[in-house]
Amino acid sequence: MRKLLLATTAIAFACTASAPAFAEFNDRNIRVSNGINADHPVGNGIEAMQKCLDEKSGGKLKLTAFWGGALGGDLQATQALRSGVQEAVVTSSSPLVGIEPALGVFDLPFLFANAEEAYKVLDGKFGKMMDEKLAAVGLVNLAYWENGFRNLSNSVRPVTKWEDFSGLKVRVMQNNIFLDTFQNLGANATPMAFGEVFSALETKTIDAQENPYVTIDTSKFFEVQKYITETNHAYTPFLFLFSKAIFDTYTPEEQAALRECAVVGRDVERQVIADLNKKSLEKIKAAGLEVNVLSPEEQTRIREKSMVVYQKHMDEIGADVVDAVLAELTEIRK
Ligand code: TK8
Missing domain, CATH: 3.40.190.170 (Bacterial extracellular solute-binding protein, family 7)
Incomplete structure (x- = not known):
């Protein structure tokens, strides 16, 4: 019996090894709505995120960005995410306070003194706390991107x-x-x-x-x-939001790739903003x-x-x- 079990395990392992790569990834077309234009650093961020997704998913996870509010304004696009008819949006947190009032914290005047402290708060414990509130209203925040000081x-x-x-x-x-x-x-x-x-x-x-x-x-x-x-x-952050209704239907590997690559894109986007500001x-x-x-x-x-x-x-x-x-x-x- 023990021998048989071992043999079965060995076969199972062999199958996994010879299975086609990226089996855990499906073809996904992810529409990303933006109010800003394509030449905003969010464009660089999305490019970097796509490159990362290509590597992780063998080209199966595809982002298609829409610019200049082509898919509707920030609020409208976010509501489309909540009802599960659109995948993603890059939006300021500010227009979403009607959906999640706690987001208003980022609108308080002169809250952040510089970008470094904003990054620490957003990418740390407090950011996670806000992510949980967003998940409760049907929105998965993949990462905090940057709009900047106003x-x-x-x-x-x-x-x-x-x-x-x-x-x-x-x-x-x-x-x-x-x-x-x-x-x-x-x-x-x-x-x-x-x-x-x-x-x-x-x-x-x-x-x-x-x-x-x-x-x-x-x-x-x-x-x-x-x-x-x-x-x-x-300093009002951009949120890279994903429809929770859609995200929940993705495989764990797809979800992990999206989260990790959104962070890769975030870092590129913030860097391009720092360079472009002047x-x-x-x-x-x-x-x-x-x-x-x-x-x-x-x-x-x-x-x-x-x-x-x-x-x-x-x-x-x-x-x-x-x-x-x-x-x-x-x-x-x-
Ligand atoms: C872009 C907006 C914009 C925001 C605003 O969609 O509305 O003034 O700062 O950047 O989110």
Whole structure:
């Protein structure tokens, strides 16, 4: 009996060894929706992710990226994931607070002081805690990609102090924390989907918007703006989200490959952003925009006056969530 068992095991092993490679992988066409354009560093990230997937899956897992909101805006695309009709989206966390209010933590003004600490929080314990909340609403976050620190652009006047925000018609993301932050600054804040921003700026329906330099560059907002202020008022991450309903039907090997390769893509994307940031700023300046930097005093003043927003949104985000991120930041800053 024992001999027979051994023999069977040996045969089983032999079969596994001679089985065609990548047997655990099926042909999958993964649509990835993006609001930004193909020349944004997310494009480099997706390319790197694909190369990694090709190696792991023998070419079976294929990403097809759609750009410029071709599959709908961030929120719409994310809802398509939740209902299992679309595979993936790269989106800012901000428009998703209606789905998972805890994500609002990333919208708190001046939460992160620099990219390194943002990476530590997002790629560490706190990021995992948010991933669990996302899984509970039907979204698998494969990794935190980067959008970057946000800066203000406008077509009306140089903004160098608190008072200059007064009455500016600023487009904000569809998110109450951003709405309050800009209302608190005295601006006339208007929530709007990303896809509508360029033409709203062009037709002067709005005066201003806020996004990282690389996005202001690749989405061509600089063509319809005159002034930039380096406010660095928020670092909102991109999430690489996958439909949980679809992900759950994939084999463990496919799931692992997607998770690992999303991290490979993340690292490339963050690096390209770091390299491109300066170039985007140069391009914006060369296009004739006036770029202003806030004085340290004014930056402190704006930051301090913005802290009321934390208190106001504490309950809706969850005090435990806000406490957890602040505790992790305190630890990192030691
Ligand atoms: C791109 C958006 C964008 C975001 C915004 O889809 O809406 O301003 O910063 O980058 O997610």
